[in-house]
Amino acid sequence: MRPFDPRVLTVAPQARRPVAVLAAVGVLQGAATVATAFALAALVVAVVDDGGLTGPAAWLAGLLAVRGGLGWAAERVAAWAGVEVTAALRSALLRRWLAVPAEERPDPDRGATLAAQGVSAVEPYAARFLPALVAGAVVPVLAVGALLWVDPLSSLVVVLTLPLLPLFAALIGATTRDETERRWHALSSLAGHFVDVMRGLPTLVGYGRAERQVEVVAEVSRRHRMATMRTLRLAFMSSAALELLASISVAVVAVTVGLRLTHGTVGLETGLLAILLAPEAYWPIRRVGAEFHSAADGAEAVAAVLDELATDSPRASTPAEDVGVRMSGVTYTYPGSASPVLVDLDLEAGPGLTVLTGPSGAGKSTVLELLAGLRTPTRGTVAAGRSHLVSQRPFLPAGSLRDAARLGTGATDDALWEALRRVGLDGVVAGLPRVLDTPLGDDGIGLSAGQRARMAIARATLSTAPVLLVDEPTAHLDDAASELVHDLLGELAERRTVVVVTHRPGLAHRADRHVVVKATGTAVHG
Amino acid sequence: MNATTVVRPTRATVAGGLLGGAATSAGIALTATSGWLVVRAGERPVILTLLTAIVAVRAFGTARPFFRYLERLVSHDAALADLAERRSAVYAALVPLTPARLGRRSRSAVLTGVVDDLTDVVEAQVRVTVPLVSSTLAGLGAAVLAAWFAPAVGVVVSGLLVVLAAGCPLAWWVESRSRDELLAARAETARVGDLVARQAGELRAIGAEETALGWLDDAHATWRAAVRRQSRGRALVAALVLLGTAAATVTAALVVDPAVTGAPVAALLVLVPVAVGEALAPLVDTMRALARAQGSRARLDALLDQQPAVHDPEPSAHHPEHRYTCSANRATGTDAGAARLQHGPAVRLEGASASWTGGPEQLAPTDLDLGSGRQVAVVGPNGSGKSTLLAVLARHLDVARGRHTVDGTDVRDLPLATTRADVAVVDDEPHVFASTLGENLRLARPGATDDDIRRALALAGLGAWTDALPDGLDTRLGSGGRGLSGGERTRLGVARAVLADRPVILLDEPTAHLDHPTAAAVMDDVLDATRGRTVVLVSHRPEATDRLDAVLDLGAPSPGTHQ
Known part of the structure; x- marks a missing residue:
């Protein structure tokens, strides 16, 4: 474990300024400490020799006042650095995880622990240990330098x-x-x-x-x-x-x-200086050791974050202008699994409605995730336009219904109402006491599974992505609502590439293309 | 809340304080006598006259680390003894409150919070009492000694002590004022970090990456503002202490008269305020520990002062003797257990409603007839009371209205342990203890043999997985051991329920956190493993509910009308 890894400043550029200021304040504090020793020695000599006290006393008072100011600054800067370094590392970490496919993220528990508690340990590391490290590097050198000069x-x-x-x-x-x-x-x-x-x-x-x-x-x-x-x-x-x-x-x-x-x-002043300066060479080093003990968790978290950020991934090449999707010879094996879920799968779809059916566990959802770029094929290639994927458990964040329904799209209220109307939720939402401001709990407390599913479809209609991928949209819906959603998907397919995984025969009938994913992980095109 | 209710000086912490006082005094004395020594030497006396001072300097230099060492030993031992005592007390107090009073979500986070709060409270015993006693002792000692040589300097040192003493309440106020705000801001950054890390895939799926990073920026901005406010106060206190030291040192230099005290003592007196300021500055830091411990203590009290959600009946009400016998039989022999399985209890809810808080009801009046071996799926929107229903069936919660009977007897007349012993709950986050695989299962039935355990694991779909482990049942799991995937964890929870051999199994969205193919496979195995038992399943997955005898729909209240 390294006391300070300079790579932090590369991956988290926002941390540079606070760390630089922190180091500068540390150096100034060291200089002020050494200068105080000179002023104190001069004052003691003036007292002993009964000389003029005003000069040395003013110097000492002035220097201690400066140290007071620096102490004030050090406290502020340490707090600032603690926040900035922590925030910069957390942002960099999550920015990366939001940009890479699932195989390159750690498993959810480990990832969440690192992003939440792990990175939090960086704050005391940056706010307490780094200043100690600066003092440990600067003060002894200045003290020994001053000693070399006087004695x-x-x-x-x-x-x-x-x-x-x-x-x-x-x-x-x-x-x-x-x-x-x-x-x-x-x-x-x-x-x-x-x-x-x-x-x-x-x-x-x-x-x-x-x-x-x-x-x-x-x-x-x-x-x-x-x-x-x-x-x-x-x-x-x-x-x-x-x-x-x-x-x-x-x-x-x-x-x-x-x-x-x-x-x-030697003279009295020299002697006094020597005994005042000598301890300044030792304590900062001991303090580094003491603080390192309590900062070890933070240093470990820094190393873990840097490791996560260090592995360079070949970016999935997604031509954003592409409006269709194409998979050729794709085999996919889940990390940690022995056998592939998809084998040598070919699939091509342009604008229009494509329906994927097949038995449970055949890997239909995996096909959608591969098309969305959320996973990287083990073998073969995937090319797809910018997409919006409605998964089986769509994520609705805690917050207002408005924020959940337009997440990722930034739609206006008018557009939102129109989208809700198209999935038949406008009446329900209009009847809520706080309408669009109604709070949803974590995972959308208060909505039935069917309402959640329709909310996610409404959100998909707001997206401008040319490719729309939908996983079992009507699993929780009654026949009337399913019909509504099927009509809507058909309508959307007039202008976009829509790929839907479903168990419902109704939707397969109106599809432009029908692909059956077999239990063996291969596809049959209908 | 005042400080004395959080920090109670004990014999050990005061002893630590006295030893710390000796160490701090030795430090101040070292600086002062060194000054005296140098100035006396500057007067070029016979070397022998310096010997006392040289010995004193050495003694003080040795005494400081020595006393500091003793102080740390004594105070840490006191803290650990206190910690040991409070841990078992808090644990015992939490047992009757578990699980209904731990909040309805993220109970393990609540429990981890208890561990941290308890540590804060215990640390404060040492981190507040010891520095307070030792600083008071050393400060007063220095003031008295200074007054002995020159009363005016004694007054100056006392003035410095007053400034430091005034800094303490100021520091305490600064910390207390910002404490809750800062804690909430930190928790929010962790919550958003956790959320975005877990949902990274879903957020990418809908192109919400930038929105998510915006949440993170917002949380960081709130936190930054809170830290800035707190550091403003801390910085002020730090500057005040240094300014007080400056004023005291200059004043001491002005009032000291070498003609009266002699030059060496004059030097000593000028150095004393500096040494006192440096030695006592950490005192204001103790106020941080105090303010923090007060917050922790308040949270602990709020949690532990709750009334349990369920009560054991008075001993006289324990009438159904036969139920004791049944439980005892089940624990001792598999044959009796098997018999019991076929004649599991008949559980009935009649117009039963329930509330977690005693306020609004989260479960509207519900009827449920759960005959032996009957398997029922419970569906309904989030918030319609599915988990509340399971809590009632598991006797984590008693009904507010209506009746909950087992074999015709109202459960409130039955001992808690007996009714609970009929029921095994499997939820979406089974805890994996840092122990062996075998012990992780055996806690469900202490007498179980290795074969029983292997059978339960096989039924839960972990047979091949167990066989592939190099150490088999002796493989260590949990923190520091082998990690488990989400599916393996859920299956472990199922295996526990199967091993426990309880006639009623409650499944609370066991596959909620699993990806679709894993969830489907796990659910299949779960329903296979619990065949023949009474099962209540809460799940969002239609293909799972299709396999059961009946579906209980808790209705669809319009969203947002309930809390």
């Missing part, structure tokens, strides 16, 4: 001891790796147990096993506590060791400075 000997001590920090961390890590990994596995399964039995609570209640789990939860939590403490003890021990190392290094600087002061080889 080379102290800077030498720091330069010699500073690499011990990562070295020690690596050594501790190496000697405890096996132990840590072994425990980590045990730990994550113990930690996951509670989430697991919580999510499964309805199942456990259903089978009368929930009460028993109360004791199991108590027992597992107790073991989790013990296992966690063993792991933490090690982690805290190594962090204490690193802090001790830093303390001792600062103490070495302090003692050498003290000795040289008593010999008069």
Whole structure:
């Protein structure tokens, strides 16, 4: 896992500005911190020597005020970067998934988890870890540089001891790796147990096993506590060791400075500067380590998103001007399935009504998805114009009825009413208390399956796509409504290429072309 | 809600605070004594006179990591002990509320939310109490010590403490004000992300890609605005703390008089406000943890303070002894179970209506005669009460009006465990536990042998799949184990119901999330596997409902007239 992958800035260009500003504020904060040490040393010297306080005091007050301003800016910029990096990655991810066929998307659960919770973990990564990373890279360099200028000997001590920090961390890590990994596995399964039995609570209640789990939860939590403490003890021990190392290094600087002061080889101000600057070289590095621990989920999510975006897909060549559809020698095998659902299928359709029939499971829906470019054939070629596909479970988003009915088309209310009239829903919608503003729940709560199907057909009539693909439009409709929809499809077929999968013989009779997809996945043209 | 109801100091957290105070004090003392040491050395004394200071610097340098280490051990152990205790308490409290009181949709999301909220509340015990105690201790210690050398500087340090203390309520107010708004905005971005990821194919099908990305942009814009408002407050607090430190340091430099205290002590006194400001600045961050925990606590309380949707009758009302016997028999032997299958309970609903909330009824008065072995499909538009009907039959919910009887007895006179033991529910999201395949099934019937399990898997259409697994029934599933496809998950749920050997099986849109060919194949196997049992099936698929004895249409109320 890389602390920062610069590819983020390529795939998510909106993240560039906040990250650049974040780095700039970090550098300024580092410079201000080092400058404050100078002002503080000057002030202490002025107090001790009873000299004029006004100058140094004004400098210190001014610098601390600047740091206050920078602190303010850092807080704002960190929040900004957190949002922008997260939003840019999520947008890039979903933009891609909306552009590729089904085989190139991860399975829905994994994809949804990455797009929702996964990407959310990027926010603390960008808002907390990245600033720490900038400070870790900038402040030690500035502090050592300043030391080199005022007191080379102290800077030498720091330069010699500073690499011990990562070295020690690596050594501790190496000697405890096996132990840590072994425990980590045990730990994550113990930690996951509670989430697991919580999510499964309805199942456990259903089978009368929930009460028993109360004791199991108590027992597992107790073991989790013990296992966690063993792991933490090690982690805290190594962090204490690193802090001790830093303390001792600062103490070495302090003692050498003290000795040289008593010999008069360095001045008081130099000595003070050395002990004020030395700690600034160590703490930012320790903070990077501490923050990385909590940002690990975010870094992992960044890597996962970049992986998703990295695979370059050959774009399906869809001539947008084409008004017909053509499949030649298409074989399709579902990912993870052993046998193909379609074998060597040929199909050609131009303007007019084409009906696909065949037994359940023969792959009729798959044909439509291939024509719509939602899937890529395993073998063979598909060429089709821009299409609108009405699937068997058409998606109606939560929101107003208007938004659901015109989704993807941007139709006016007038056009919408006309479309609803054509599928015979205008009366129902006009009778609703809030008419087109009536809210629909997730998946269109409150509509019967038949009403949903007709709503989807109405939406299809609003589309300007030259190719219309419809999957079982009348499965949930009574005869009268089916007749209405069949008439409408016939009407649409006068100007467009309409391909319909159906079980109803009524529609097959009025079709210009009739294709039977056989159980073997091959086609017979009628 | 005030802070004390969320954060209760315990002996362990206060101990952590004391250790933390020692660590913080050592840090402040390290900076101050280093200053003293350097200035004293600058006066070029005999080296021996510096020895005490050198020892002190080393001691403080060593003490800080040492005490910090102890503090972290003590406070983390306290948090984990607290977590363990609260987890089992919350779990026990949730059992009677499950499933009817967990909301009607995405129950597993509600339950995951409980886990997160509980963690927030527990973490606050440590992340609020420990820094509060340790900062107070270290701050007061520094003020008293400064006052010992120079009362004026003592006053200055106290002034700084007052500024920091005032920053806390301000930070708390900033966090509390933006908390709910921000939480809602974050949840909305996750919801839209989840939706678009799941529906990517459907959205492409209708050319709605740009609209969907527009939803995402809207959600991000709302979130961005909420974060901006919150960060404005946070930035102000961060700047105030630094300005307070600046004012205190300059004032200390002005009031300190080296002629009175001596030069080294004067240096020490000028450095103290800087050290105090740096050491105590994280204190305002604790207010974030507090504000968050208060929100989490409020959500937990709202969930757990609900009354269960169903009640066990008083023990005296447990009259039908024979039902206990039946259940016991079924659990012990397959023969008794088989007999029971042929004489499953006669379930009847007469004018039964039900409500999830006690308010408007989601199920209008309904009659249903479910004799042993009868298989009924339930259809009707979304919102017509199909799932509510299943909840009543599963005794997740009691009827509001009308009667629900089993073998002629009103179910409210029967023990909950007994009536529920007759029924197995298969829904569209069976949970797969992080355990072996065998254990995932055995939870449905603890005494089941491996052969019983294999038989149930085969009936659910997972026979060949099980045989192909390298570790067979010992294959680990769930998080960290083998992933299951949607169809395999549904079949696993069916296999559980078959193994449980319960006479009544309720199928709540088991194939809702599956693509068409998989759904058809799964549904076929489901109906084969449940042959001979009483089945109530809710499904949108006509080819599935065709195979059953009867269809119950819950009617088609005009859309939008109900909530």
